[in-house]
Amino acid sequence: MKRAEILKQLIDKTGLNTKAFAEKAGLPYTTLRSMLMRGVGGASVVNVIKVCKALGITVEQLEEMASTDNYDIKTIAAHHDGEDWTEEELEAIEKFKKFVRSERNKG
Template sequence: MSLTVKLTDLMTERGINRSELAKGSGVPYTTIVALFDKGADNIKLSTLRKLADYFGVTLDDLAGHGESNQQDTHTIAAHHDGEDWTDDELEEIERFKEFVKLKRKQQE
């Protein structure tokens, strides 16, 4: 499921339009319009985070891949010998991983 389809579904569930999404998420209305009109090829990670946070979903959920797997985060961190990761850093690694998967999916 594409990002715009997922966003449309989430907006429908909440009974909101693009303008209300922009106001509620803190993403400029022009960015929301461009996302729907031109696609998500160049969407910023910070924009994805705002949208995911607004709807209370993970980046993975927003991208339509289901729930994120926290175990993957710990596996990634385990490959960095000698480095200790904070919970915030592990979350950031997971978000970046989800962003990369989203970009890959959009290119298919």
């Protein structure tokens, strides 16, 4: 369930609700809701990858966060170079950057 909790937090930080995020990730809302409620373990690898990709993280980064006892979502780089981003995606990146800066300022 730790992976699902981490995903919930990261999705919240995008500023999108679960339904809008599911659409962005290319998943049915019910699939994403199931992943977040029942855990990532029962989800298909393809769906986990889609969610991670929409968050701008790798599956390896999700695993690293989940394997840490006191995980703290601090920095996940969003690279703009070489990729076409929609306005909505750029907005989500900017919101996440603001979140990361605010976390940095708390320390």
